[in-house]
Amino acid sequence: MELKNVVKKKDFIKWFASCNKEAWVFHNLKNFEKAIHLRDKKVYEFFLTEELEEGGFESGSGFDPLELYKNILNNKDLSEEQKKQKELLLNILDEFDGLELSTINNNFILDGNDTGQAAREYFIEMLTKENIKNNTNFKYYDFQQSGYQDSKWKTIELINNPEYKLFFEPTFEKYDGKMKTRCDILFKNEDGSFDIIEVKASTKEKDSHFFDLFYQWYIVSESIIIKNIKLCLLNKEYFRGVNGKLYMTEDLNDTSNLVDYKLEVEEILKRKIVIQEEEPDYLNYDKLFILNNSIEKRKIRIDYIDFFKSIRDNFEIDNEILKMSNTFINDKILSDKMCGCYELDFKNLNLKIKEKVCSHVVKWFNKKKFSIFDLPKNKEKSARFYYDKNKVYIEDLDWGDINSFFYKNGEKEYFNEDCKKIIKITQNYIKKNNNINIMDMVDINKKEVLKEVVRDYFNYPIYMFDFETSMWAIPKYNKSKSYQQIPFQFSVHIITNENYDFKNPDKTMIHYNFIAKSPNDPRPEFLSNFLKACFLKGPGKYVAYNKSFERMVIKDLILMFPEFIKPLKYIYENTIDLMNFFQLPKNNWLIYHPEFRGSASIKVTQPVLDSSLTYKDLKINKGDKASSVFRRFADNYFSQDLWDKLYKPDMLLYCDRDTLAMVVILQVVINYIKETSPDILKEIKGEI
Incomplete structure (x- = not known):
């Protein structure tokens, strides 16, 4: 061929x-x-x-x-x-x-490089142990620095050399070089056959890994006998410096056993919080890596090589x-x-x-206009509708379009109830020349739900908090695992009464922030400052934007510092989600503005609700930028002086802006409710 x-x-x-x-x-x-x-x-x-x-x-x-x-x-x-x-x-x-x-x-580059290097060290260590055990002297060869042609010819030469058993990045090709590959690791067995080992900086197997390995096997098996195909992943249960697992001593979601602030938290906070820092232990590669020669589905495991041969046949x-x-x-x-x-x-x-309508490439339309592709979690159905009905703009949809069905394993709607709500609000917005009616924005048909969501924001003090985190494929610190979010920075805006105003934050709120001072594990100092900030005005309600993320970080802090489980669990239990005004199971979009375009991201919702606060003046204006900067600092890519004088001030401004943006959202939303459903607020305050 x-x-x-x-x-x-x-x-x-x-x-x-x-x-x-x-x-x-x-x-x-x-x-x-x-x-x-x-x-x-x-x-x-x-x-x-x-x-x-x-x-x-x-x-x-x-x-x-x-x-x-x-x-x-x-x-x-x-x-x-x-x-x-x-x-x-x-x-x-x-x-x-x-x-x-x-x-x-x-x-991703850093994680891939770090994982690849760690895997090399692991397999070289395994070869060394094998040589010592069997009194042999097998060698390894790394083709990583070789060009393609050199690597190709050197691979042919060395895989047949009985002195070599382990190869990194050997090169193979098929169809006159129209298909070619480098294997992460090739291991020679005693019978002269080989194992292909693919290393991924991932904690879980994916379909893409299957086809990655299949591509390699398809090419390499033309030249040599392949006995096993293995996928080398990172162990999501491995904590650096820990023998065994870290266990949660209490169920954080047990509502029958809530933390009592007076009895269980107050005394801990009176003590001086001193947490010892420690140097990270050596990595245990035997525990860090997991080798699988099979793929699993519904608890059935099938060897890769058997699956590949069956596909070939x-x-x-x-x-x-x-x-x-x-x-x-x-x-x-x-x-x-x-x-x-x-x-x-x-x-x-x-x-x-796979019977999957393509939502990756479609017939051109003007993305600036409101379209069905703005609808959340509906890309494939929207693409199907576009192909079937040749309509894409929300303003062109009629009642029949909005309520129409298609057939795929039964009758299914193109648009669910959330999408229909967004379509209706957006069509009204367009008819009014992009002027919004607040009565359209607030779902007054769900007053009881709205009342329950907003009620907590009148229990003072309110702690608006936000974390910045970094993560590593290879655990960097003790008691951390692959891709664990390591908190290094937080901002807290504390609201003590209903007279807060985001336009005058210094006089109407209290602000507390923290950022790591050194490349060392930031969590001990982070925890000490976070607990101080979160009880500065006594116990209260804690507000995050997408609380699942912040609560995950708090849960990890409890695993690392079990002696502080009570105050951390108290915060965990009393954290509410500002995003609930937009995304709430079975009650999405209690508040919706067409310019959200289906997104509940704070970078979208806040400037739409009030554009006077912006991120545009910030050098660091996204979480992934902040995460990358700290990671490079922690990995010693730049100096302490550069961190202190150049990066840290911008990082503080960014995180502080996030919690102030949360205040903006709350303030605007409560004003909307006051205008559309004043009885809700009066009832909460006990005025009626």
């Missing part, structure tokens, strides 16, 4: 696991620039957001690679940072593995690769309705086409 175009590993993974069109866009620089051209010419619109977080929180923001890199690729007048981004982008586009935009994010894989290669020649595939990706058929050990 002869391929017309190269099929890179990232092409292969995106084609099978995600979307054929994504594979086309990210195939090479020519296609990437063509996609930008087609959007500029109003032929197609693209939704190719790259998500950037490994952890389960704040993972939905990501970035639009076409928008982000359009100017970088085409403009000559670039800043030094943009020049570095352009160089990195072009290098990645040129790599034979293919384009993975998430690697533009520096934290029962699925026309060669024809699919040929089709993929031919597809990259022109842009015809972008007009397809379906993604064309596959799912794993565990029953038959095969692949089956």
